[in-house]
Amino acid sequence: MHHGNRHGRSEQARLAVLEAADDLLVEHGFARLTVEAIAQRAGVAKQTIYRWWPSKTDLLLDAFLTDAAEELVPPDTGDLVTDLHVHLSNLARFLTNSDAGAVYRALTAESLHDPRLATRLRTEYLSAQRARDRLPLQRAVIRGHLPASTDLDALADHLVGPLYYRALITGEEIAPPYVEGLLASVLRGATAGPGMVQP
Amino acid sequence: MHHGNRHGRSEQARLAVLEAADDLLVEHGFARLTVEAIAQRAGVAKQTIYRWWPSKTDLLLDAFLTDAAEELVPPDTGDLVTDLHVHLSNLARFLTNSDAGAVYRALTAESLHDPRLATRLRTEYLSAQRARDRLPLQRAVIRGHLPASTDLDALADHLVGPLYYRALITGEEIAPPYVEGLLASVLRGATAGPGMVQP
Amino acid sequence: MHHGNRHGRSEQARLAVLEAADDLLVEHGFARLTVEAIAQRAGVAKQTIYRWWPSKTDLLLDAFLTDAAEELVPPDTGDLVTDLHVHLSNLARFLTNSDAGAVYRALTAESLHDPRLATRLRTEYLSAQRARDRLPLQRAVIRGHLPASTDLDALADHLVGPLYYRALITGEEIAPPYVEGLLASVLRGATAGPGMVQP
Amino acid sequence: MHHGNRHGRSEQARLAVLEAADDLLVEHGFARLTVEAIAQRAGVAKQTIYRWWPSKTDLLLDAFLTDAAEELVPPDTGDLVTDLHVHLSNLARFLTNSDAGAVYRALTAESLHDPRLATRLRTEYLSAQRARDRLPLQRAVIRGHLPASTDLDALADHLVGPLYYRALITGEEIAPPYVEGLLASVLRGATAGPGMVQP
DNA sequence: ATGTAACCGAGACGGTACGTCGGGTCTTGCC
DNA sequence: GGCAAGACCCGACGTACCGTCTCGGTTACAT
Known part of the structure; x- marks a missing residue:
């Protein structure tokens, strides 16, 4: 289990973000699905989200396709x-x-x-x-x-x-x-x- | 031609708002359909919009039903x-x-x-x-x-x-x-x- | 005592910001003098600060000249x-x-x-x-x-x-x-x- | 001329960093003197800078005293x-x-x-x-x-x-x-x- | 004709979330 | 073991809109 390094992104962070997005959407609805909330729930920096997903909907789509x-x-x-x-x-x-x-x-x-x-x-x-x-x-x-x-x-x-x-x-x-x-x-x-x- | 007074709302303002909302949605899409933009386009104060419509979607629904x-x-x-x-x-x-x-x-x-x-x-x-x-x-x-x-x-x-x-x-x-x-x-x-x- | 309106900015907000900036600088030093902290201490929105002062140093200069x-x-x-x-x-x-x-x-x-x-x-x-x-x-x-x-x-x-x-x-x-x-x-x-x- | 190895820090890297810091300060001013820019200009990893200098000002002081x-x-x-x-x-x-x-x-x-x-x-x-x-x-x-x-x-x-x-x-x-x-x-x-x- | 009351445009206000930036830490694999 | 690379967390930045508020002006009825 590793964090990001020169060889690529952290799978751990990726999954935490996708799961947090999923959970927050189901629990609180789309209106409260903010990038800041996802980052906090996933224990991840906002920048990590913006680094890998161009927008919140790209992130949701990734979560949907993965799950x-x-x-x-x-x-x-x-x-x-x-x-x-x-x-x-x-x-x-x-x-x-x-x-x-x-x-x-x-x-x-x-x-x-x-x-x-x-x-x-x-x-x-x-x-x-x-x-x-x-x-x-x-x-x-x-x-x-x-x-x-x-x-x-x-x-x-x-x-x-x-x-x-x-x-x-x-x-x-x-x-x-x-x-x-x-x-x-x-x-x-x-x-x-x-x-x-x-x- | 009259503005608002004690006896009721300005029909002129109402129609200007509905039309502005319609136009902005068609021209620029939902993302750029902000209350501020509608107010500016309609030549109306933001407060006039909030006085008569609880939310942007209520306004859109009104525009839709009217048109x-x-x-x-x-x-x-x-x-x-x-x-x-x-x-x-x-x-x-x-x-x-x-x-x-x-x-x-x-x-x-x-x-x-x-x-x-x-x-x-x-x-x-x-x-x-x-x-x-x-x-x-x-x-x-x-x-x-x-x-x-x-x-x-x-x-x-x-x-x-x-x-x-x-x-x-x-x-x-x-x-x-x-x-x-x-x-x-x-x-x-x-x-x-x-x-x-x-x- | 009034807030902002068509007649111009709120003197109350202005003074609260200047005083907050002064206090925070003296109490915590320049490093911790952030716009967010000033806004919070003054009970003012960040945008109110950015609306009236181009930068943090302009704000400090204003505070200095006023005081x-x-x-x-x-x-x-x-x-x-x-x-x-x-x-x-x-x-x-x-x-x-x-x-x-x-x-x-x-x-x-x-x-x-x-x-x-x-x-x-x-x-x-x-x-x-x-x-x-x-x-x-x-x-x-x-x-x-x-x-x-x-x-x-x-x-x-x-x-x-x-x-x-x-x-x-x-x-x-x-x-x-x-x-x-x-x-x-x-x-x-x-x-x-x-x-x-x-x- | 050797790189970093078991025998100690790379003098080559140290001098490249100090010179890059000096140059960037003179060329672009303090505001644009970022650790990342220094690292890039010196062809050095950020971590190498943090390994040897506690802060950007320590680095500048070192550059000043050396030069x-x-x-x-x-x-x-x-x-x-x-x-x-x-x-x-x-x-x-x-x-x-x-x-x-x-x-x-x-x-x-x-x-x-x-x-x-x-x-x-x-x-x-x-x-x-x-x-x-x-x-x-x-x-x-x-x-x-x-x-x-x-x-x-x-x-x-x-x-x-x-x-x-x-x-x-x-x-x-x-x-x-x-x-x-x-x-x-x-x-x-x-x-x-x-x-x-x-x- | 004048006073009153509701509506008007304007725009400053306290906020929330955005997307970006730099600082400083960590891990990996090369040398 | 030092190094380049680069992903990571953190937190401040400046922006865009939100919905609320106060203001002075306007209008139209009721005195």
Whole structure:
């Protein structure tokens, strides 16, 4: 265990900062998440924070990616409905009830003010998450449970969009029946033949 | 032309403040939307702002509700698909490309940090907007073009959720084909009989 | 008693700052005389200090000029030796033992690093002080107790120079006999005819 | 020529540091004389500086004593006036115009804030300098050109005090006539019998 | 017409947090 | 074991806005 030296930064300091940021955000909210408070909580000098992170949001993003990278991997049971039900439920819980989700919501909020952060959040987290969201659908196509012509990007959007909408916009809870209804409606649309839609 | 007096506030000052806030947000972004800048731009004293609006977000919400209350009323052509296509396209444009939408995105961002604002945004704007989102569906039920048993709240969520998701989360554009695909998928799911969904 | 308003700065705040600066310098020395400490001691915001004084030394100079402007006026007893003895003793006490002298020494120290301050200190304090130093000599010339041809500037330098030297450079105390010896030596030189000086 | 090793400190590093400190002080003034700048200019690590000098002023004092110890030795021509004229002129030039004088002025400035440095500056430089200032007077006493009863300390003070006063306090130049006038006045006082001074 | 009371622009105030800078300490690995 | 390198903690710096306050001027109704 060492401090900074000519060969690089102190991993100890780095982790203390990331954890302090996480904790302070969850405990006191974004408004009280100041660099000074993070530094004090982490037992670190402010300058050490500014040395390694250009801004508070870069720091939060780093904390989020470090802590939460492994979450939200969908299961692979062989059954599309089961896989999606589990995955969407996990996503809903992440968005509404988890500590990592609190960090994610704060980052999303900031990204609406800051296009640079929005880009980083998308390239460094969201694109991978969207790939995970598509995984059960891709497997179902391979198994023949979904038509090969299915637009998987669109279908994934139709499934997760309403969850983000409720979690971040309407603020309503996402109970299991809601997930089931969503799943039924969207999958029915995906598997039905060309319907009554054209006017 | 009058200023404040014992009988009430100056409408002139009120409008100047709201317009200045709107303009500064659109021109320079939320970060540079300071009360001092609004006061200077509006030619108004800071105290006049604090006298009438408890916080900057209350001011923004007032500006948003004043400017944009009349927008996004869905048409009533008698055809569900047409009505929804127009309405969802308008919603997409509002969320991604309008000045009022910029204010709405900023308010949404703040509401993720501030539950009190979230509540106000929902009761004073979002609930009415969601009612407008349901209107075409309600009319279709009355006309018999949708089953009477349809869960309209859920159906509306499934339609608008992906638009909010793309506009606020993924940042992708929402082209006409995307709206059409969404409409086809969700309406097909709504009108198909009970499908293959149950395992 | 009022705070700042459209009519200008708060005299209350101004005096609190000047007094706090004086006190802190005398109590803790220049090293611990920070703007933050002054602000806290005066019950004033840091910005209030920066609003009115360009730098800490400008503040100190203001404090010095406000507090000490009336000091060190030489007496006029009609007797040159008495006048000078009193005046030089007062000057010695000011330089070595007074609170105002502590501020003066600090300003002098800074002026050795800062030509701008040196100029201000000379034009706003020292030139007046040097005029006061010459006063007893001028009166003696008028009374005929000193030759009319006397170079008063030089003579004053010869009297006060050694006091500044001991007070600021050698740090030795300046006891009454020292002042008397100085006076005897310099005045003897001033009143003697052209002496053995030319080689 | 060797670097630091088991045999002791690197003389090369020591001299590079002292010279860098001197140069930076003369070139950029005391304000920009930072330890980091000295280290960089000397091609030395900061720690090497802190290892050998307790503080920046100790370093400056070391630089001053190393560079300037040999200066300001008065001549011995056998003629008091000549000796003093040369010596006082050299002293005046040192105080106002030399590089070593710049370092001395900076040290003097710091010593007014720092009693510990003041003591060191007096014991390690000033006392020797004052002894040199007294040398011509002592020789004159031996030669019988000054009364044996002369208070040499006081006389030396009366001669150099006004030079320090002009150089450090009033900032005026010290031209040859000023030195001559000073010399004439003070020596006349020293050689005249008991004068008109007692009231 | 004059007095009164509420609102107005202006801007100084006490604060909080920012991001930067320099001082002085510590660790590593080369020589 | 001295050295260069450089990350570290500490704490003061000067800045930007915050939200509060007081002021003198303005306006419009009520006497």
